[in-house]
Amino acid sequence: MYKILANTIFLGKDVHFLPDCHSTNDIALQMVRLRQVSEGSIIICGHQTKGKGQRGNVWESEAGKNLTFSLVLKPDFLDITDQFLLNMSIANGVRIFLEDYLPVVKVKWPNDILIPGEGKIGGILIENTFSGNSWEHAIVGVGLNINQKSFFNSKATSLAKITENIFDLNELFRVLITRIEQSYLSLKRGKEKEIKNAYLTHLYLRDQRAPFESRGEKFWGEITGIDSFGKLNIRLDSGEIQTFDLKEVMFLE
Numbered sequence: 001m002y003k004i005l006a007n008t009i010f011l012g013k014d015v016h017f018l019p020d021c022h023s024t025n026d027i028a029l030q031m032v033r034l035r036q037v038s039e040g041s042i043i044i045c046g047h048q049t050k051g052k053g054q055r056g057n058v059w060e061s062e063a064g065k066n067l068t069f070s071l072v073l074k075p076d077f078l079d080i081t082d083q084f085l086l087n088m089s090i091a092n093g094v095r096i097f098l099e100d101y102l103p104v105v106k107v108k109w110p111n112d113i114l115i116p117g118e119g120k121i122g123g124i125l126i127e128n129t130f131s132g133n134s135w136e137h138a139i140v141g142v143g144l145n146i147n148q149k150s151f152f153n154s155k156a157t158s159l160a161k162i163t164e165n166i167f168d169l170n171e172l173f174r175v176l177i178t179r180i181e182q183s184y185l186s187l188k189r190g191k192e193k194e195i196k197n198a199y200l201t202h203l204y205l206r207d208q209r210a211p212f213e214s215r216g217e218k219f220w221g222e223i224t225g226i227d228s229f230g231k232l233n234i235r236l237d238s239g240e241i242q243t244f245d246l247k248e249v250m251f252l253e
């Protein structure tokens with residue numbers, strides 16, 4: 001299982017499949033520290049018992065039904081102040097992959113993969129390791145709901161739930177990795193503008209008036225873009241543009 005990733009150049013030439021594990025991100029981080037993996041290695045797990053999500057959340061995924069894996073990358077060609085470009089390129093790759101199956105796929109800032117009217121189908125958690133001021137590795141964790149049909153969280157969905165089909169996880173994984181690699185390599189080739197534009201074009205609620213909450217206060221505003229550090233720009237009804245990082249703002253829609 002998960003061995004033949006023939007269409008990739010470097011990603012997934014070394015795949016570690018674990019039937020059960022706590023978190024592929026944690027395992028990848030540990031393996032990087034022990035120098036057991038290098039750029040392009042993938043840790044994929046059939047069932048995560050302690051999957052990690054953004055904002056310290058838990059990532060729940062039914063055993064054997066979905067894709068939960070981590071990629072080891074070394075984006076040391078990027079300035080560390082441009083880290084968010086990596087998020088954008090990975091989110092673009094996942095979105096492009098899903099567009100083969102679903103007509104509309106959005107990315108909810110920073111890294112939720114959302115199907116409007118259906119729910120959240122996936123998420124990305126990137127954890128970086130640094131040595132002084134230079135970037136060592138990026139552990140890119142991807143969780144994508146494929147064949148799971150029932151969820152505790154009413155905001156979650158899956159490919160099977162939306163399309164009423166069942167998918168071959170191995171085949172989907174192979175294609176997904178190819179899409180992610182293409183997107184990452186275009187970042188490596190310096191296509192930063194294209195990556196940013198593609199991310200912004202598919203950004204959920206961009207240029208739409210929507211409700212948000214920050215520091216206990218509710219307000220309405222319009223997402224106008226992302227700054228170079230990956231912070232969210234929202235134009236308030238007063239016309240003022242405010243910038244928020246992940247812990248500073250919640251979407252109420």
Ligand SMILES: O=C(O)CCCC[C@@H]1SC[C@@H]2NC(=O)N[C@@H]21
Nearest residue numbers: 023025051052053054123141143
């Ligand atoms: O909160 C989110 O949206 C991010 C979810 C990321 C989940 C994936 S599953 C594989 C990898 N290992 C983890 O522990 N988390 C990520």
